[in-house]
Each structure stands twice: as C-alpha cells, then as structure tokens.
Amino acid sequence: MSGKTISDNNGEWWRNSVIYQIYPRSFCDANGDGVGDLRGITQKLDYVQSLGVDAIWISPFFKSPMADFGYDVADYRDVDPIFGNLQDFDQLIEAAHTRDLKVIIDQILSHSSDQHPWFEESRSSRDNPKADWYVWADPKPDGSAPNNWMSNFGGSAWRWCTRRRQYYLTNFLKEQPDLNLHNPEVQEQLLADLKFWLDRGVDGFRLDAINHAFHNRSLQDNPARPLELDEKGLPPVNTYHYQWHIHDKSQPENLVFLQRVRELLDQYPGTMTVGEVGDDNTHKIMAEYTTGERLNMAYSFDLLTEESSADFLRNTLEKNREVIDQGWPCWSISNHDVPRSITRWNKGFDTEQALARAPLFLLMQLTLRGSVCLYQGEELGLPEADIAFEDLQDPYGINLWPEFKGRDGCRTPMPWVNHGEINAGFSKVKPWLPVPEEHHHKAVSVQEGDSHSMLNQFRTVIGWHKQLSPALATAAQEVVDTGNDLLVFFRRTEEEVYFVALNLGKNAASFTLPAEFTGAEDITPQLFGGARDGDKLELPVAGARVLHLKK
Known part of the structure; x- marks a missing residue:
C-alpha cells in the first residue's frame, strides 16, 4: 500500500x-x-x-x-x-x-424563504423590478392551480397570493417559493x-x-404514475409519488x-x-x-x-x-x-x-x-x-x-x-x-x-x-453477479487490481477466487472477519476481504 x-x-x-x-x-x-x-x-x-x-x-x-x-x-x-x-x-x-x-x-x-426581501418585493405587484424573480402563474378559469404539480412535502405545489391574484410555485414548503432561474x-x-x-x-x-x-x-401537467403498492397494500402516503415528474424539474x-x-x-x-x-x-x-x-x-x-x-x-x-x-x-x-x-x-x-x-x-x-x-x-x-x-x-x-x-x-x-x-x-x-x-x-x-x-x-x-494507492481513485469498477448475499466487485487500473468481497447476508458464505487472485495480497482491515484458503474465501456475517494484485 x-x-x-x-x-x-x-x-x-x-x-x-x-x-x-x-x-x-x-x-x-x-x-x-x-x-x-x-x-x-x-x-x-x-x-x-x-x-x-x-x-x-x-x-x-x-x-x-x-x-x-x-x-x-x-x-x-x-x-x-x-x-x-x-x-x-x-x-x-x-x-x-x-x-x-x-x-x-x-x-x-x-x-428561497418567503421572508426573503426578493420575494417580499416580487409578490407586491406584477410590475415591480423583481416581479419575475419567482415562478408566478395565473389560475385556471375556475380559480384552481395552474397545473397538477405536487410538492415534495405533499399537496399542491402552488400557493395563492391575494396581492398579485396569482399562484406561486413551491416545490417544498409553502414558505419556500421557487426562484425563476429562467430570468x-x-x-x-x-x-x-x-x-x-x-x-x-x-x-x-x-x-x-x-x-x-x-x-x-x-407548465404542462405531469403524467400520472402507476401506483406502486407498498407491503401494506396501500397507496403512497405522499401525493408527490402519484406522478412522473417530467416537467417540474431536471430541465435541460x-x-x-x-x-x-x-x-x-x-x-x-x-x-x-x-x-x-x-x-x-x-x-x-x-x-x-x-x-x-x-x-x-x-x-x-x-x-x-x-x-x-x-x-x-x-x-x-x-x-x-x-x-x-x-x-x-x-x-x-x-x-x-x-x-x-x-x-x-x-x-x-x-x-x-x-x-x-x-x-x-x-x-x-x-x-x-x-x-x-x-x-x-x-x-x-x-x-x-x-x-x-x-x-x-x-x-x-x-x-x-x-x-x-x-x-x-x-x-x-x-x-x-x-x-x-x-x-x-x-x-x-x-x-x-x-x-x-x-x-x-x-x-x-x-x-x-x-x-x-x-x-x-x-x-x-x-x-x-x-493508505491505498492513489490510482484507485479513477480505477474502473466491475461488479460480479454472485447471485447470492455476497457483494463482489473489482477495481482495475493498468497496473493493479483490487478485489472486494462483502457478506451482506444473515449466514456465512464462501466465494471461489478467480485464478489471477490466488496469490494476491490480503490487505483487509483486521477488524473484518473472514479467511482465505487458496482460492476459497470464507466470510462470516458482516465479513469482508479486500485483495490487492500488482500486474
């Protein structure tokens, strides 16, 4: 190392x-x-x-x-x-x-906060210098919110402002109006x-x-998301999870x-x-x-x-x-x-x-x-x-x-x-x-x-x-599909390879090492249980092995 x-x-x-x-x-x-x-x-x-x-x-x-x-x-x-x-x-x-x-x-x-001076000015009228610093929209003809967007914290993402007679967007709490970064x-x-x-x-x-x-x-509506029932057979608690969030975030x-x-x-x-x-x-x-x-x-x-x-x-x-x-x-x-x-x-x-x-x-x-x-x-x-x-x-x-x-x-x-x-x-x-x-x-x-x-x-x-090699920082990663409770992956550079095996299950497990690793150096921190015998790894519950091989 x-x-x-x-x-x-x-x-x-x-x-x-x-x-x-x-x-x-x-x-x-x-x-x-x-x-x-x-x-x-x-x-x-x-x-x-x-x-x-x-x-x-x-x-x-x-x-x-x-x-x-x-x-x-x-x-x-x-x-x-x-x-x-x-x-x-x-x-x-x-x-x-x-x-x-x-x-x-x-x-x-x-x-920002709804108590930020920017928002205080923005909501005072439709024609002040910061009128367009936040996301404002007119209501639908029936007075309802501009679209179906939902807040991360549940309920509509739109809040009514009586002074402007418009809604403002709040992706989180009503006290957290969204800034208009298009401006x-x-x-x-x-x-x-x-x-x-x-x-x-x-x-x-x-x-x-x-x-x-x-x-x-x-301001297009987000499409509905098929309800993914949890283990209790009930729909999500939070209305935010009832739609695909196509239009309210992650824009180009x-x-x-x-x-x-x-x-x-x-x-x-x-x-x-x-x-x-x-x-x-x-x-x-x-x-x-x-x-x-x-x-x-x-x-x-x-x-x-x-x-x-x-x-x-x-x-x-x-x-x-x-x-x-x-x-x-x-x-x-x-x-x-x-x-x-x-x-x-x-x-x-x-x-x-x-x-x-x-x-x-x-x-x-x-x-x-x-x-x-x-x-x-x-x-x-x-x-x-x-x-x-x-x-x-x-x-x-x-x-x-x-x-x-x-x-x-x-x-x-x-x-x-x-x-x-x-x-x-x-x-x-x-x-x-x-x-x-x-x-x-x-x-x-x-x-x-x-x-x-x-x-x-x-x-x-x-x-x-x-203390590990600085080369590990950018080494390629390859995950092995063990099909069991062992999480196994390699980190590879042109000069060296690291092998990592972790037992995430409730029982002891074993793994057969690739031939190239039978002579690799075991650099696992001492606090982790496990052992290597030739090409065999034996890992107890929460056991791990990290091996290092220089090419």
Missing part, C-alpha cells in the same frame, strides 16, 4: 474523499441556547480531524425564519444569529484549514452569492435539490446554468461542487450533471432507501456504471433527511449483526468508484430516534403524521459525554430536540477509550483507506 493520501489525485482532492456532514443545529451548542452553532463546530474540529476525513459539509446556517431549519434562506450572505455571525464563520474556516480540513457549505439555489438577473444574483462565500475561503458547495432549479415554462436549461457555476469555481483553484439529485432516473441525471464542465460530483437517493440487499446494491452500482462514464458519484447511505442507516439498513438483523454491518457498509463506500459523504453520528452507531409527537419539529413529519414521522429521528443532538453530563454534553439547557436515552451510552467519551468501539472501527477503516 502507498503512504500517499488517496485524495491527492492530480490535485483533485475531492476524488475518493471522505466528506463529514455536520448538521449545525445538532452538533455542539457553544453559547448555551439549546441549538448548535458555528463556534460549537469549531470547538469540535479536533474530533472531526481525528476521524481522518478530508472535508466537512455544513448544512445551512444562513439567516432564515427556520420554517425548514435553514433550507428556507432569507439572506444568502449572512449567518443566522442562532448560529453566530460572519466572524464566527471566518474563524471556523481558518481553524478547519489549519487542520487540513476542507469546508463545503450548502447552497439552496432553487428556492438572467436571478442567475447573476445567485452566482454573485456563491462568489461571496468563495471569497471568504470556502472549498466547495453542496447544491441542495439542484435539479429543481428550473421548471418547464409550458439547468445544464447550461451548471456550466456557469463551474466557470465561476474554476476561478478559485481547488474548489468543488457536489449536487443532490432526486429524480425518477437519477443515474442519467447524475451522469449529465457531472459530465463535462458542470458539477464535480453528485449523489442521489438510491442508497438512502430502506433496501440494502446485495442484489439491490449490484443493480444500483451496475446502473450507475452503465451511464455515468466519466462523471463522478458521491455515495451517501445516510444524511439529515432519512432514518439513520443502522436502523434503516438492518431490518431482520439482530443488534450484534447490525453493529457489525455498520463498518462493513463504510468499507463498501470507501472502495467503490466515487467519493463518500458520512453523516454525523454514523461513526457512533447511533440508531434512529423515536421522537414523541409533542417533541416533533419537522413540518414534513407533522404534516404526514403518523404514517410518516418526518426527519427529526436522524437530527437529534450529538452525544459527546455519557450520563455524567446533562443532555449528553451537547448543551447545558434543554436542546431543540431531545437526546434519546439510548444514545447516551454511545457518546464520544464512552467510545474514545474502547479500541473495539464503533468510533474507533470507523477511524481504522478511514485510516486504512487513506
């Missing part, structure tokens, strides 16, 4: 990088108001550095009325007081860079706002719901705009973009968005579902390989929008098996072609929290309760110390969401001194990954 950091590949640090997502409300409360803040992040950067990650991605901290907890921006160039101020952000940047950590921040380019002035403003943060030293942007940035100006004009974004970032060497893409055909969109001079990489919701079988993963990886070509994926199995992976991906497994599978899935992500997003708390093995209805904060969950409980269960505060400290060390006052009882014994302070803890297993695997 090489001692060179894999992410140094030709100066493109983001290739095969590990990006640690920080949800600031829930990371660390430095000022004692129950909500995490920027100074809290700065205080914990030594911990983040100890994980061995390459960068942090900070979810929104901009000025906002917090209808969607920061994803409804009221000022793209300022910090909301609950998180601190611009000086706090500048100090965070400096502290991160001192520790060789890159800083990526969220940017929400498809919509060149809007594009110029958003690019200027990106430049503001680049000038402050950020190393990149995570572009939220970026394929929602443009709509089809014809977005490709041109992303080229403009890339042109801006090219003026700041070493910066990057990662886009969040949610669509009916995510692999195709990821390929389009990361090919050529557009985004550096993109991730989808394919691995944020409840399915985690070897067969599902094989199909997902193969679809991605078939279409993405020179584009670049970023693999994420958990974030602030979905239940935690240790709960979501381990249905039917006992607690011991579930805990063993967490580092296994990290190993999978790190050896796939692409980069990795690791969500805060995953390294502690935190399960999804069960939040009582009276404690819910997420409007998405409140609206669709009880069939859908929202996103609060994965957003609870980080547990830093065990029961010896109130609120597990997150805050000295009641936090915005409760710290679950079962999270206290998984606190950082508990796991630090245990060499076998989940935290130290994650450190081991990430550290192991950093």
Whole structure:
C-alpha cells in the first residue's frame, strides 16, 4: 500500500474523499441556547480531524425564519444569529484549514424563504423590478392551480397570493417559493452569492435539490404514475409519488446554468461542487450533471432507501456504471433527511449483526468508484430516534403524521459525554430536540477509550483507506453477479487490481477466487472477519476481504 493520501489525485482532492456532514443545529451548542452553532463546530474540529476525513459539509446556517431549519434562506450572505455571525464563520474556516480540513457549505439555489426581501418585493405587484424573480402563474378559469404539480412535502405545489391574484410555485414548503432561474438577473444574483462565500475561503458547495432549479415554462401537467403498492397494500402516503415528474424539474436549461457555476469555481483553484439529485432516473441525471464542465460530483437517493440487499446494491452500482462514464458519484447511505442507516439498513438483523454491518457498509463506500459523504453520528452507531409527537419539529413529519414521522429521528443532538453530563454534553439547557436515552451510552467519551468501539472501527477503516494507492481513485469498477448475499466487485487500473468481497447476508458464505487472485495480497482491515484458503474465501456475517494484485 502507498503512504500517499488517496485524495491527492492530480490535485483533485475531492476524488475518493471522505466528506463529514455536520448538521449545525445538532452538533455542539457553544453559547448555551439549546441549538448548535458555528463556534460549537469549531470547538469540535479536533474530533472531526481525528476521524481522518478530508472535508466537512455544513448544512445551512444562513439567516432564515427556520420554517425548514435553514433550507428556507432569507439572506444568502449572512449567518443566522442562532448560529453566530460572519466572524464566527471566518474563524471556523481558518481553524478547519489549519487542520487540513476542507469546508463545503450548502447552497439552496432553487428556492428561497418567503421572508426573503426578493420575494417580499416580487409578490407586491406584477410590475415591480423583481416581479419575475419567482415562478408566478395565473389560475385556471375556475380559480384552481395552474397545473397538477405536487410538492415534495405533499399537496399542491402552488400557493395563492391575494396581492398579485396569482399562484406561486413551491416545490417544498409553502414558505419556500421557487426562484425563476429562467430570468438572467436571478442567475447573476445567485452566482454573485456563491462568489461571496468563495471569497471568504470556502472549498466547495453542496447544491441542495439542484435539479429543481428550473421548471418547464409550458407548465404542462405531469403524467400520472402507476401506483406502486407498498407491503401494506396501500397507496403512497405522499401525493408527490402519484406522478412522473417530467416537467417540474431536471430541465435541460439547468445544464447550461451548471456550466456557469463551474466557470465561476474554476476561478478559485481547488474548489468543488457536489449536487443532490432526486429524480425518477437519477443515474442519467447524475451522469449529465457531472459530465463535462458542470458539477464535480453528485449523489442521489438510491442508497438512502430502506433496501440494502446485495442484489439491490449490484443493480444500483451496475446502473450507475452503465451511464455515468466519466462523471463522478458521491455515495451517501445516510444524511439529515432519512432514518439513520443502522436502523434503516438492518431490518431482520439482530443488534450484534447490525453493529457489525455498520463498518462493513463504510468499507463498501470507501472502495467503490466515487467519493463518500458520512453523516454525523454514523461513526457512533447511533440508531434512529423515536421522537414523541409533542417533541416533533419537522413540518414534513407533522404534516404526514403518523404514517410518516418526518426527519427529526436522524437530527437529534450529538452525544459527546455519557450520563455524567446533562443532555449528553451537547448543551447545558434543554436542546431543540431531545437526546434519546439510548444514545447516551454511545457518546464520544464512552467510545474514545474502547479500541473495539464503533468510533474507533470507523477511524481504522478511514485510516486504512487513506493508505491505498492513489490510482484507485479513477480505477474502473466491475461488479460480479454472485447471485447470492455476497457483494463482489473489482477495481482495475493498468497496473493493479483490487478485489472486494462483502457478506451482506444473515449466514456465512464462501466465494471461489478467480485464478489471477490466488496469490494476491490480503490487505483487509483486521477488524473484518473472514479467511482465505487458496482460492476459497470464507466470510462470516458482516465479513469482508479486500485483495490487492500488482500486474
């Protein structure tokens, strides 16, 4: 193995990088108001550095009325007081860079808050200077919405404005009106706002719901989607899933705009973009968005579902390989929008098996072609929290309760110390969401001194990954159809080959190695069970083997 950091590949640090997502409300409360803040992040950067990650991605901290907890921006160039101020952000940047950590921040380019001054002006009349900065449309003759488009959070995507006597488009909450990026002035403003943060030293942007940035100006109805019944035999809870989203997102004009974004970032060497893409055909969109001079990489919701079988993963990886070509994926199995992976991906497994599978899935992500997003708390093995209805904060969950409980269960505060400290060390006052009882014994302070803890297993695997050959970053990927619970794939360059086998099933499994690998070096991290006897691999539940062969 090489001692060179894999992410140094030709100066493109983001290739095969590990990006640690920080949800600031829930990371660390430095000022004692129950909500995490920027100074809290700065205080914990030594911990983040100890994980061995390459960068942090900070979810929104901009000025906002917090209808969607920061994803409804009221000022793209300022910090909301609950998180601190611009000086706090500048100090965070400096502290991160001192520790060789890159800083990526969220940017929400498809919509703003309805309390943003732009929208206040836009809705005041039909002929003001910003009248066309948002998506407005006349009602049908009967007064109903312009078309059948649905909000991601359920119900119609159109909201009525009495002043303009028109509807405005809201792909998410009613408090999040969609910006009209067909208007060149809007594009110029958003690019200027990106430049503001680049000038402050950020190393990149995570572009939220970026394929929602443009709509089809014809406002055609979306076609109905045949209902795919779930295991209960009931239609979907959310009306958003009743149609194919052909006209309300993923429009061709977005490709041109992303080229403009890339042109801006090219003026700041070493910066990057990662886009969040949610669509009916995510692999195709990821390929389009990361090919050529557009985004550096993109991730989808394919691995944020409840399915985690070897067969599902094989199909997902193969679809991605078939279409993405020179584009670049970023693999994420958990974030602030979905239940935690240790709960979501381990249905039917006992607690011991579930805990063993967490580092296994990290190993999978790190050896796939692409980069990795690791969500805060995953390294502690935190399960999804069960939040009582009276404690819910997420409007998405409140609206669709009880069939859908929202996103609060994965957003609870980080547990830093065990029961010896109130609120597990997150805050000295009641936090915005409760710290679950079962999270206290998984606190950082508990796991630090245990060499076998989940935290130290994650450190081991990430550290192991950093020692692999830099050539792995761009190596071709080939998935083997084993037909069973083993996920097997190769990574090949002209000089070397890596072989990866992971047992995702509930029973031990075996695999016969190709002849070329009988003499390969076994470089598997020691924490993974399994053995090789000649051309035979024997893998227990959650076992893995990684072999390396130089040609």
